[in-house]
Amino acid sequence: MIETPSPSQNKPVTTEQTPLELIVVGAGFAGLYALYRAQASGRSALAFERGGDVGGTWYWNRYPGARCDVQSMEYSYSFDEDLQQSWDWSERYAAQPEILKYANHVSDRFALRDRIQFNTSVIGLRYLAEHQVWRVETSNNDMYFARFCIMATGCLSSTNLPDFEGRDSFAGEAYHTGQWPHEPVNFKNKRVGIIGTGSSSIQSIPIIARECKHLTVFQRTANYSIPAHNGPIDEAYAQSIKADYQSFRALNRQMFAAFGAHSSRWEESVFDLDETARDEKFEARWSEGGLGFSSSFSDTGSDLKANQIAAEFVRNKIRATVKDPIVAEQLCPDQVIGCKRVCVDTDYYATYNLPHVKLVSVKDNPIERITPQGLVVGDQEFEFDVLIFATGFDAMTGTLLKINIEGRDGITLTEKWADGPKTYLGLCIQGFPNLFTVSGPGSPSVLSNMIVTIEQHINWIMDCLDAMAERSANSIEATIDAESNWVHSGNEIAAGTLFPTCNSWYLGANVPGKPRIFMPYVGGFPNYVAVCQEVADNDYPGFSFG
Numbered sequence: 001m002i003e004t005p006s007p008s009q010n011k012p013v014t015t016e017q018t019p020l021e022l023i024v025v026g027a028g029f030a031g032l033y034a035l036y037r038a039q040a041s042g043r044s045a046l047a048f049e050r051g052g053d054v055g056g057t058w059y060w061n062r063y064p065g066a067r068c069d070v071q072s073m074e075y076s077y078s079f080d081e082d083l084q085q086s087w088d089w090s091e092r093y094a095a096q097p098e099i100l101k102y103a104n105h106v107s108d109r110f111a112l113r114d115r116i117q118f119n120t121s122v123i124g125l126r127y128l129a130e131h132q133v134w135r136v137e138t139s140n141n142d143m144y145f146a147r148f149c150i151m152a153t154g155c156l157s158s159t160n161l162p163d164f165e166g167r168d169s170f171a172g173e174a175y176h177t178g179q180w181p182h183e184p185v186n187f188k189n190k191r192v193g194i195i196g197t198g199s200s201s202i203q204s205i206p207i208i209a210r211e212c213k214h215l216t217v218f219q220r221t222a223n224y225s226i227p228a229h230n231g232p233i234d235e236a237y238a239q240s241i242k243a244d245y246q247s248f249r250a251l252n253r254q255m256f257a258a259f260g261a262h263s264s265r266w267e268e269s270v271f272d273l274d275e276t277a278r279d280e281k282f283e284a285r286w287s288e289g290g291l292g293f294s295s296s297f298s299d300t301g302s303d304l305k306a307n308q309i310a311a312e313f314v315r316n317k318i319r320a321t322v323k324d325p326i327v328a329e330q331l332c333p334d335q336v337i338g339c340k341r342v343c344v345d346t347d348y349y350a351t352y353n354l355p356h357v358k359l360v361s362v363k364d365n366p367i368e369r370i371t372p373q374g375l376v377v378g379d380q381e382f383e384f385d386v387l388i389f390a391t392g393f394d395a396m397t398g399t400l401l402k403i404n405i406e407g408r409d410g411i412t413l414t415e416k417w418a419d420g421p422k423t424y425l426g427l428c429i430q431g432f433p434n435l436f437t438v439s440g441p442g443s444p445s446v447l448s449n450m451i452v453t454i455e456q457h458i459n460w461i462m463d464c465l466d467a468m469a470e471r472s473a474n475s476i477e478a479t480i481d482a483e484s485n486w487v488h489s490g491n492e493i494a495a496g497t498l499f500p501t502c503n504s505w506y507l508g509a510n511v512p513g514k515p516r517i518f519m520p521y522v523g524g525f526p527n528y529v530a531v532c533q534e535v536a537d538n539d540y541p542g543f544s545f546g
């Protein structure tokens, strides 16, 4: 039964006739900024958060070594000068605890907590066309009404736990990296198995290996990883950024992925140089480390032959690091570099030189079943005390589709997206008026610096609400034509890149049965912002108002 909530700041009584202005789903970086903007503009707002506190992705992903792959000076909010001046990052790449501390700091500084219900999932959203409001049902059996919904649900917020036979029969300790316990996990004298070699695994393996008795890594697809060269933040560098932070932010917003303005990148083609000169440049880029390696030259991110040269450079680094040549070859990826998200590591490949670390390829011989003792691959049985699923996420759409979202005319989001996600600008969905997605499919999202994208999205949404107020509109909805054109042009841009050439989570290929659609907008952050701005400046073509 749905109960009437008792009145309080974070449990307001609402009705169809007296709705809140905004419901925000999620209290990660997107939800927090949405609340901040709502508060600053005097809009009533309430957020629901599944976790026990703020932070979203950084609340859940507490596995050993969890760290952002975008540098600290770039991965932070830019909306408040005092905030960005007063916060000091301790490392070049911030670790999860520090990012979570930052999310908490922002929540306290701007008094956002009062408007968040923690440990509360939104389980149903239904658009009541006759009232032009959304009815929101929560896991606490409460019900609220709001004019607008902002889905700040994150892109990597629904874990992917493959349906291995006997998966739940394991009798030891089992963890997923994306739902890591809050208490430290003790690996001392334990035999540990880890499934998956994506970023979460690549970050945690070197740390777990230092502590455990034996570590076995089950790899289906080898991944490219570039050294982070992490360390304490260079104070002089941090101060030089802070001296004119807004210019640094502006420079980064001009970058394809809204970060990396200070990283080396060459205008010339990889084919303009002879092998020696080319390798010197790759070497310099490798020494710098970080995500941008795969697009060091003008064509390494876009031309297959150029890309293969960059890929071979990394493979040679792996061969030079890993002493056992068989293991080294197993660790050498063969897909396009960058078509799966490149990883950024500290000592990942070198960890395989430790005598107690073993790599098992499950590429041709998949994991057959999980047993109470461990797992079985072919005729080999492995026994563990701890089994870690570093198997990733049902990315970008997983969390949205878990909520029963019913739009205008009773159509559900699950029905609407049966063949893959469709949005206009990655912000709105035809048939779902007054509902906005943040960093959703069709936006630069995971191909960009998420905090920059989040600020851009929320700013656009708030401007849109102002524009609606000016024209006394109660509802906004994407038209079917605008949505189709956006999806079509997004697919066309993606088809012209190297991105769809491998089985990545960008494509939904990691989740059995998920439609294979390249989900993020791949035209680059600056182009995306220009289109969004043009739409706003020209009275919102592609939208209908009611």
Ligand code: NA7
Binding pocket: 156, 162, 177, 195, 196, 197, 198, 199, 200, 201, 218, 219, 220, 221, 341, 362, 367, 390, 391, 392, 393, 503, 505, 510
């Ligand atoms: P990822 O990058 O999706 O990695 C998941 C890993 O788990 C990847 O190596 C998968 O292999 C592997 N996997 C998934 N299912 C299976 C099965 N059934 N058998 C064996 N191996 C499997 O997730 P992460 O959490 O590491 O990183 C997510 C993002 O967070 C990352 O890109 C950064 O943006 C931060 P596959 O490659 O599918 O063959």
